[in-house]
Amino acid sequence: MDERALHRLIGTIIDPERLADDCAVIPCGDLLAVASTDMLHETTDFPAGMTDWQVGWMAVAVTLSDIASMGATPGEVLLAVGLDRPERLFDIMEGARDCCAAFGAEIVGGDLDAHRELTIVSTGLGTVAPEHLVRRRGVRPNDVIAVTGPLGEAQAALAGYDRHRKELLEPQPRVAEGEVLGRAGVSAMMDISDGLALSLHDLLAVNDRGFAVETARLPLPAGVPEDEARELALYGGGDFELLFSAPPAIFPIPGVEAHIIGKVIPERVVLADGKPLERRGYLHEWSG
Template identity: 35%
Template structure:
């Protein structure tokens, strides 16, 4: 059978779910009216997100496995950003009937592989016919007895730190738009983000006062912490050192005649890296592996080396 239309709804479900191994958190997986997932903490962290073909991915740029990895990563990263351990994922999948069955296979394999990297499992979902591929993900997580790390806990004197890539995904997107499709760190970061899942719970145990997933750009996302906490954030430009791969990508774009932002601007306003940004009490520093990039101060808004920063990042309706 060559298309998902040939497979039919239940044939597609059976074919896809066969690629989803379960974990010890799953009491009852796919196949019933609903799944049953352990919640030893007696609290469940939940998040949901959408990916729409033509808006979040293009099939001529992204392979099916890429889309599967990205769909899982951008949701599981939000679980980690609360200081929780990802446990389960629910999938809503809509697609044209003529979508090749092997595309669905690759998507399921990418989704499963990313869940495995985070320690989670796909436990159920739904499939329907639609004009374009649309993916809805709901991810669940367990706090392990810890308090959730919210956005409103930052206090003056706290350190601001990040872990993960900044700017690479935005550079990868710019390269794709320019027709430069050679494999490399920036394209990898855009097509298959690799969130530091284990660092969310680790930051919570270290005493993080606020944390979030950097998905819409560092400035915009830190602005959410500043607003929710009623504080200001002062960034240190010297601490924001571009990855050499980011610098090479900017040079490559310039060589192609593409006007683009410099490395620092991409780090500040680029999105979809799915790094983690957090604030930590001044006493105790930041966890090993994290990079301190600034401080929390009294006031409001963000500044870089004393110069105010305007909100910059992704907005679906702007």
């Protein structure tokens, strides 16, 4: 059983449309509010050697990335911290505050608790004009698909390529890029928190068309042998680049490093170099 299977279960309890995007979308006067919440744990999300400041930074970054993926502007963050040791709190809060400040957000609340394993839940709110909102659903027949930067760097660092440790430990959510892409009229978007292959399958699940990726076009992590780099780019998690579809005519997009990696196809499948791409990546799983 993995988290995507459990999502289908949730979809029998709440409106499954609510599960179709990186954020919840809530009417808010003339604007739309978007909201995301993400839980991170020491053993699965905070690699050994990470500082507490980086823990706080990452907890906020993952949430701002979901807000960016909707084309929205982040506003407020609430941080709930389940602390194993009280002396960790100050640095965690500083890291969280600094990440907010770097992307125009503010910590406005949260919660504190004692917990055996350090566990942080970061909740972010943002706003967007209705005409600039981008959802995961929306790919159109002649669109290409693109990403905002190199894939597989975080996983490369976990594999021992230390030059990518900063990308792993201090991910940079593509906030400015998300806003620009929303205004530029991209047709569908999400962030790649769990790897490109899994993200393409997530997009497939809510669209009526498929995707054909050319692996030679993937922006790869530097300093890694090419075969391994391609594997990391397809299946590694923790990068937080944006994945989007758009008509070819909108490129180049000023202010956005966009790499076209493939195109939308009529068949509802995900292909890499013409062959079905495995639905594999960074997935939380339960045994039994």
